[in-house]
Amino acid sequence: MQTFLYLSLIPESLIASMLPPEQFGAYYATGTQKRSRGRALFFEVKRDFASDYLKLDQIEKRCVPHEDGRPRKSSYLSIYRVLEHVPLEALGKLYLITDDGKMLALEPQEYAVKDEDPVHLYQEICPLRPRVASTLNPSAFCQRITDRNEPVSVDKIVFCELALDGLAQDPAEAKADNLPYPNIAHLRDCLLAVKNDPTKKTKTVVRSMPGDLMYRTIKHGFFVGGGGKMLYYPMPGMDQLQREYYEWWRSAESSMG
Template structure:
């Protein structure tokens, strides 16, 4: 039976399993019985990947079906400092699983999006920290600001994060309508954005990022993903574009429906 290697993001972990990605996503989100326990996200990792930090071979030796032939669901290899020891080149598809166990896999994009003009962003950091921040830096420059060229004492060896929608608040943090934004911290979000938004006719604000929540829930509505997901380790960074709502409704209707229950 095949052995798969997965990099879980909720929580951070490296896991071996006999289950293929879609079945692993269902198991990881719902457990053995079909009962909602929470959404999950994970990368499929090249099974030939090895790093002396991980005892992958021993885990693979334990990842075997039981006497009745049922597959081994999971063998945890590490739950600490996984990202910093995992090169981006070893990562395959990113799988997004709903709380009801439906999973879709998304491919890596060809390039990192760059914004030519000053703009406001909302980022959910997920690994190795789970904080919520706003920034006037585009995703690539935001990643560099906390990994390669930090202006503060905080620095990470790598980062996995997602950009979330701001709606009208991206252009008018003070008076923009909330619309269908599902965030319960709108007032605090407006205040944080206003610290980054320069007054009209002046040079861009010196402050580039502002913390909204120091520790934030790792779960969020998939419909609020803007552009996609970003992962980097040192100088290597990759972008996984989120399919459009139209494509999700048409091609992955069961996933889309369960993601919005």
């Protein structure tokens, strides 16, 4: 049986499995008996890289079929500092799994700056999970948070940009009726703090991601970067989601809580 390698983002872990991505995603989100439910985000990882930290030589020893021949669904290889030890070149598709096991696969593409809004809102996903207001575009934000000369930094980061609608241009006065974030007044204060102070590039809005990531709030897509490089995984637009990925979108919307 073929063995696959996955990098889970929530929680961060490296998992070997005999299940291909679609089957693994359904299993990971709902469990074997369909009695547990939870969203999942994971990368498929190419196995052609070496690591002194990750125990890749254990894959064939640990991820073996059960005695009755059933495929091994998951074998955890690491649960700590996984992302920083997986080269960006080894990352394949990013899979977004709803809590009932529906899957959307995103392909990496070159990133081109989409807009020059004065302020942005980022949700860090792995290994950190704060929600951050910033004046930096995604590429500059990624470079800053992975610059090891900065006092607060990490080797690699996975994050997404969240929609702000009119607040991206006018945090003080624009309407925010369609934004599902808690404590809009506090969000406005954080956006104004970075917009009005040229020396302040980022400000934490929420210390840790509150609950599940709401897919409908994602502005352009997901980013993963470090060491001066960045991969961009664009999210389909609303029209495309409803037209081409309706089952996934309906599941994602119905499970927001």
